[in-house]
Every structure is written in C-alpha cells, then in structure tokens.
Amino acid sequence: MTCRLMVLSSQLAFKSLPRMFTTSAVRFxxxxxxxxxxxxxxxxxxxxxxxxxxxxxxxYNLKAIKRGVSTIDKPTEIPSAFEARIVGCVCEEDASHVKWMWLHSGEPKRCMCGHWFKLVYKEPLI
Ligand SMILES: [Zn+2]
Known part of the structure; x- marks a missing residue:
C-alpha cells in the first residue's frame, strides 16, 4: 500500500512539473x-x-617555446605585444617546477639556470 502511494505521488509530482524549453529567433x-x-x-x-x-x-603565442642556445649574444626570443611578459623556464628536463620571472622590453634576462631570454615585439591581433 505504501509502495503504491509512493508510485502515485511520484507520478503526480512529475506531471505537475512545467515543461522548460527555450526558443531562438534564428532558424536554419x-x-x-x-x-x-x-x-x-x-x-x-x-x-x-x-x-x-x-x-x-x-x-596568442601561448605554446611553449623551446630554448635555443640561450646565451647573452643569442638569447631565446619571447614574442610579446606588451612591454613586459611573464616567462616560465623549466630549468632542467626533469624539473618538477617552473621558474617564473618577468621579462621586460630591451632588457635581456638570465634565468638562474644560465639561459638568457629577450622580449621581442610582436603585433597584437587587433
Ligand atoms: Zn631556467
């Protein structure tokens, strides 16, 4: 009897729910x-x-850039449409962390591991 009441009450509950739908002005x-x-x-x-x-x-230049020689004479070039950009260096191949640093336009910067980075201007998308 209790089971039958529960079935009936659940049927009533589902019947009383309003239907939800949306329409769009665009038709194809x-x-x-x-x-x-x-x-x-x-x-x-x-x-x-x-x-x-x-x-x-x-x-948007979001992909990882492989370091080249990365010396002071030939630093790894990092493209940016701004005056500065945050750069992450994975200093060693097996490193479990990234060394983050700010790179400013016109100032090549050396990471603690010895690799050099340089910001190069790139036109923005807009
Ligand atoms: Zn490094």
Whole structure:
C-alpha cells in the first residue's frame, strides 16, 4: 500500500512539473544546415579564426617555446605585444617546477639556470 502511494505521488509530482524549453529567433533549414562558424564570428574571434585558417595555430603565442642556445649574444626570443611578459623556464628536463620571472622590453634576462631570454615585439591581433 505504501509502495503504491509512493508510485502515485511520484507520478503526480512529475506531471505537475512545467515543461522548460527555450526558443531562438534564428532558424536554419535542413537543406542548408548550420551556418559556417566563420560567418557567425565577429571581432577578435573572427580574426583568430582567420589566422588559424592561414596556418597560424598559436595566434596568442601561448605554446611553449623551446630554448635555443640561450646565451647573452643569442638569447631565446619571447614574442610579446606588451612591454613586459611573464616567462616560465623549466630549468632542467626533469624539473618538477617552473621558474617564473618577468621579462621586460630591451632588457635581456638570465634565468638562474644560465639561459638568457629577450622580449621581442610582436603585433597584437587587433
Ligand atoms: Zn631556467
């Protein structure tokens, strides 16, 4: 009896819930499908998509840069659109931490491990 009451009460509870749905003003026909995201994008998002299509898979220079010789005469160049950038150096291959440091424009900087870094200007996306 208790079990039957619980089933009935749960049926009533689910029946009384209002249906939630949203609508959109944009409609697409089945023949055309969803439009190309490039056509919908604007501003910096569109510029980023165009750069990626042109072959630049790192438009914000966020990928890790492999150190070269990294001497004072030939430092590892770090691109930036600003006057300074935070750089992380993994000093040793097996290191479990990153040595973070500020790198300022016009001032090559030496990490504690001996590698040199230099900030080079790069045009911003906008
Ligand atoms: Zn280092």
């Amino acid at each position: 026909s089945k023949e055309e499908g969803f439009p190309d995201p490039l056509d919908l994008a604007t501003g910096i998002e569109k510029k980023e998509m165009l750069l990626r299509l042109a072959g630049n898979d790192d438009p």
